[in-house]
Amino acid sequence: MGKATTAYLLTCAAIGVATGLLIIPMTALSTLTYATFPPLGALTAGAWVIGFVIAMRLIEKPGAAVLTGLISGLVAAPFSASGPAIVVTNVMFAAFIELPFLVTLYRKWGRGLYYVGALSAFVLYALWTVTSANMTAFPWWVVVLYVVGLLASAAVATWLGLVIADRLRAAGVARLARRRAAAADPAPVAPVAEG
Template sequence: MSRITTAYLLTCAAIGVAGGVLLAVANWVSTALFAAVPFFSVATAGLWLLPAVIALRLLQRPFAGLLVGLISGLVIVPFSGYGFASVATNLWWAFFAELPFLIVLYRYWRTWQHYAGAIVVSIVYPLLAAASFGLETMPLGVQVGFFAIMVASTLGATALGILIADRLRAAGVARLARRRRPKVVAARD
């Protein structure tokens, strides 16, 4: 990884704080939905991917998603009923946003990789949280609906994150913090 600059750290901090503010509200909405209608609380799950997707798309630097996940988790701690478990939760979600880039050792930065991370987490999360939602007691059609809502949530949040990052890039935001591509020098004849 190239050197870590102040611009990179400040950009990650700004995205992390903005994401933390969004997730503090989403956390309470999700908790209320889980208490009332647990099945539909999963519709907000994709929001936990949003800050990491924005950071990875905008900066195209290794571990930007995890750093933003850490920062947004720390922002949520005082506003969450879950305390420091919010940090672990945000890092967990950020890991899946980061995973497709990690697998190729950060050599490629393609749009489909963001969506691949969203698909993976939309499969893993319901399997790990099945007992919390009581998925095993639900009819098959309801289970399929649960997975469909999860996929729609993660893909929708990923698409939104890509859109936001692309608009920020077009506006010139974080130009100094982005990954620098090596310059190709033309060979002289």
């Protein structure tokens, strides 16, 4: 990650707090609907990636999503039915957002990588919930709607996170927290001729 600046840490903290505050009511709604009609709860799933997408897009530095995930989990934990486990959940979702960038060694920042991370996270989450969390008790069409709802929510949240981050960047937000592309290598100095 290199040297973490104060601006980087504060930007991740601000996005993490906002994400944690978003996740608190979404967790409650998801928990309430899971037992009765899971596709409704699936529509809230994007709340678990939007802040991490914003952090990665806005800052474009290693660790931005994971740090934001940790902070959002700590904010949400006292108010979540799952308690401290939500910290682990948030960090896992954040890690999936960050994973495609890690694979490219943080050299590529294309929009498609955000979708790869978010959709990968929710494909695995769908497989886990359908097979391990008693989803088979519902009719097949409810399970299909649930999986489609999860993936649609992830795609929409990723798109929205990219739009928000791009608008924030255009407004000059987090300029100091962003990566320094070529600024780290100063231009070579020409030797002075003696004469």
